[in-house]
Amino acid sequence: MAHVQIRNVSKIYADGTPAVTGLDLDIAAGEFLCVLGPSGCGKSSTLRMLAGLEEVSTGQILVDGDDVVGRPARERDIAMVFENYALYPHLDVFANIAMPLVARRRPKAEIRDRVGRIAGTMGITEHLAKRPGKLSGGQRQRVSLARAMIRRPKMFLMDEPLGHLEEYMRIELRREIRALHEAAGGTTFYITHDQEEAAAVSDRIAVMSSGELQQLGTMKELIERPANRFVAEFVGEPPISIFEELRATGTEVSIGDWRLPLPPGSRKARPASAGVRPAHFRIAGSDMPGLSAEARLVQPMGESAAVLCDTPAGDATVIVPMAAVPREGDRFRLVAAPEHVHFFAASGRAIRSGED
Amino acid sequence: MARISVEGLSKSFGAYRVFEDLDLAIPKGSYVCLLGPSGCGKSTLMRMIAGLDTEHGGHIRFDGKPVEHLTAAQRDVGMAFQNYALYPHLTVEGNLRFPMKAPLQKGRWSAAQMTERVGEVADLLQIRPLLGRAINQLSGGQQQRVSLGRALVRHPKVLLLDEPVTHLDARLRYAMRSELKRIHKVMGTTTVHVTHDQGEALAMADLLVIMRGGRIEQAAPAMEVYSDPATAFVAGFLGAVPRTVLTLPLSERDGTAGLRLGGQHVPLPPALVAAARQAGGGTVTIALPASAFAVDPDGPVEGTVAAHEMIEGAQRLVLQADGQRVNIQRSETAPVANGDRLRFRVDASEGLLFDAATGDRLRPPLRRAA
């Protein structure tokens, strides 16, 4: 278990492309940190710098206070899990799991004992004599996890470990990963592009985009208080409805035909766009104040449905209980409580009440 | 636009039987989702409809006419592949033109018509500015659109989509979903969409086909499949928090019939009792929504926390009780750790019963038991 500090780390590739810019992240000992972001956001580069597979251009990486920049991967005491499992195809499952111990010349009896135990935990005992090629994707990733978990390294690095698996298998394995993290007490740095997965396994989530940290917080914080428009748009399913054209008049702002009080923080920066999460919209009668809307597409989700609407301010999505779902073509108004309307400055930064 | 009928279809790869005697009717102009875990046969079925795999038993008909003897091209289908499979040596425009330049299309498209049609499709998919680009200069979402455009460009009778939005990130995935539905509305083409994402299938399908192990578990309108599942598998497969599916012995206490869970008696509503008795009793399989369970220190059943996670502000728990797994969701969150023991209540009134052996739905007899 290690306390990991990433201090002002940048990564610029030889051809001049910046992959990571001025990243600061503090990962507490025993914390499970997820990094969420679109492809090319710098999350993999960050993980590879932590692992020592990629050189750091500038900045420091402190593990328990020691700067490890420049130290090769094998000296960093980490365990890694890859999206493509990265098992040794020529070795059987037992030998694959045993590899980290064999590399450290542990006695045979100890190896047998520890492999047996971790295989039991991961439910792969009956596959120990098989080659990875004979296993399903889920089983392979269990083997890969077992190999990572057989030691107690300072840090676990996981790069989309569930990316290749099917939904039900992902749900099952993410729970096991979390349980293993808690049991092993390691510090875990975990990359995913699946936000539900991120919410499920992590203590905190770092959202990255174009090489920069956008926001660090719990899923709840990211949803309720997005730092900027990128986070607001990237996090949340179904995605937030964004309205690009606002008209501000004195103390009020209009989204289409919906008039709202200007947010208190907007004295410094004028709101340029606004967003409302589908779960925070409600449907109201046409005579109520709100955004006039016409249902265009109903997408059932089970107990509720996401209804895509045409409004004078552009597309908007509202989540409605299945029992109250409108028909396509129905007209109504969409309303939301003022605290659920997020305003963003032209720079994309969120404008918040009480931040004048 | 075509009506597709699959009749008595069977297929095996060597000794491995993918499916046997499969029947499915796809109405003209509908949007069908084939949903199931991997290996369920959904992709194989789509490949046979496409004509990429023609060695099979049984019949596939388009508008009543058998197509088994037709090649993929002669069937006039358009297909978008999971990995996009664009032609990397052609530009976006070249990719869109390629199907119209095929020898089978000879004489059907003049040069001017081709240009016009490429323009139409590019506008529909909002990729006009990309027409001159090379394929490797496109983002995933853009490639997705081009591959869709290539499938649509010829006005095919049937549009086949293999996991068309799986690789996209959430925002793009939702945008593409509504885009696909919009295009379907405009074009009216019979569309078959293969996916393993149940949320996507539920949101998009007119007709939802759930497959497992080469069998069609249920084929019905999406919300009907969700609320009125035909088999225990379907009941436990759909929904953000899937139903808990338990196989339990019938028990009797104080004259009321019920089920035995963790040594406790869970009473069943009378209609379900009748259904269970009709099936012969013994053990039955029951599917219960997350709302049927509530953590309660005074609850009758005790379970061990096997997993816990926070999703959308609610805490999801998996409890191990009596050798079975129970999914519970609660909005008030309390710290728990795996291995903790929690007591909970069960309310079986919303339960659905299934035959423990076959998994088929046990419905209450028409005349309600008093």
Next chain:
Amino acid sequence: MASMDTSTARLAPKAARAPGSLGTGDILRYALASIFVGFCLFPLYMVLSTSLKAEADIFAFPPAWSFRPIWDNFNDALFVFGGTGVMPFLLNSVIVTAASTAAAVGLGAMVAYGLTRFRIRGGSHLFFFILSTRFAPPVAFVVPLYLMVRQTGLMDTHLALILIYTSMNLSLVVWIIRGFFEAIPVEIEEAAEIDGYSRLQIFFKVALPLVKPGLITTAILSAIMSWNEFLIATVMTQNKAATLPVYLGGFSGSMGLEWGPYMAVGAIAVLPIMIFTLVLQKHLVRGLTFGAVR
């Protein structure tokens, strides 16, 4: 690298060095590498420098590093040397190399495609058998080939060399290009099938353009082999169809060899194949990245 499990070995962390600066170890390594490169390139230097030297400079000892270059040797090589000059033989070499390379790459690509995409009974044995034609040293085949060529009346013809070189290069082409075809996701070809193209059209319009780097690689290798082959050419040709190596070989045993023109012929022999390779290599570097598939 698979498992990134790393040791807790307490090795002293290596001091970070600014990229670009060299340590003593690096300098030693570069020096060794440079010596080896010099060793490899020296024969080429000899050929080129000698071809530009006057007779006195050629035999100067120690060899003169600086001298006044002259073009007389090239004039001799082109028009005088050996009675006819190099031109007829150069032409023979170009014809034989171009035809055998085109045939080997064309046929080889088709064979490789068939072996990759069709389920052929015993396909893997066939694949192995194709390479087995290269297992024995070519000299072992010389007598049977000679008899075949003589019986068919192809002695001293281009066709004889074209056929033999094509068959020799084919196995290499098949082996290399098969790997390229295997890298094409089958869905790209299925898409073309649905679009309405026949197998042959798919081969020409989709598969071949995608294995262009493979075609170029094998074309370069085949051309170099055909261009420089000596043993078979010298047995199967006397005069009419003799290629450059045969022409050059004819002098090597003779006394009082004129080294200047001889080396000029050598330089002329290097040039066409070098240009061919450089031109094609540009396309190779550009290669196709399979951006169409995730």
